[in-house]
């Protein structure tokens with residue numbers, strides 16, 4: 554494929570090849586540690602992917618072969634969060650996690666090398682993960698005075714089980730791609746040289762499927778795991794579909810035309 558730049562950013566690459574978008578964290582000298590600025594750029598790029606009706610699937614990855622991401626950039630960690638050019642300490646990666654979860658299109662993590670700390674949680678919240686055989690996964694928070702008690706804990710426990718999730722967080726070991734696969738943490742392991750072509754194959758296959766069906770499957774799983782926030786998203790998707798029906802439009806048109814709505818004309822399905 555030929556990747557075309559969608560927009561130039563300082564700390565990420567944002568490219569597309571047809572209906573496939575690729576967002577690449579780009580701070581390889583720090584193993585793609587993320588700063589608030591990088592996170593803000595990713596939020597903007599993901600939002601563009603969400604709004605662009607011609608994009609069907611998004612890949613999240615890291616620059617180079619050594620790392621997906623090593624998590625929050627500890628050199629800009631301040632008092633209460635990570636500090637960007639505006640001098641405000643924040644944990645805006647949590648907003649990015651939510652965005653990846655609610656964007657109604659499949660997001661695939663393509664992992665090469667280290668997937669660590671908050672970087673590994675980004676991998677976790679992606680819908681699917683394809684890893685190169687050099688990938689290594691782990692949480693280091695308790696070693697560096699940090700933790701993710703949101704998706705990083707509760708959702709991790711859903712994905713790999715409570716015992717394993719506690720092991721990951723209490724011992725801070727690193728796990729090979731093969732071990733992560735055995736733990737159901739990731740979907741597939743392939744040789745490093747093949748990771749992009751394999752990921753693209755998965756993207757192409759996904760693109761042949763009904764986007765609305767995929768949207769509802771993703772929302773349904775969020776409704777199960779994300780409580781009322783997940784249900785809100787699922788409900789919103791139902792509203793979106795209802796707005797496209799004659800029955801939904803009758804309500805709008807009757808209001809605008811200052812008449813009573815005629816809902817009797819619509820079938821009451823079993």
Ligand code: 2NE
Pocket residue numbers: 582583584586623624625626627628644646667669670671672693694697699700701
């Ligand atoms: C990932 C790991 C184990 C790799 O070790 P190694 O030996 O292969 O590489 P090395 O030499 O440690 O790293 C290469 C360069 O990248 C920097 C290093 O300091 C080093 O720089 P130089 O010495 O060459 O100048 N680097 C790596 N990770 C960095 C980071 N996160 N921030 C800033 N610089 C980093 C090893 O590098 C490692 O353990 N890295 C730290 C992993 C970590 O603890 N991440 C933060 C977890 S907390 C978090 O992400 C978080 C959260 O828990 C909640 C909310 C938001 C964020």
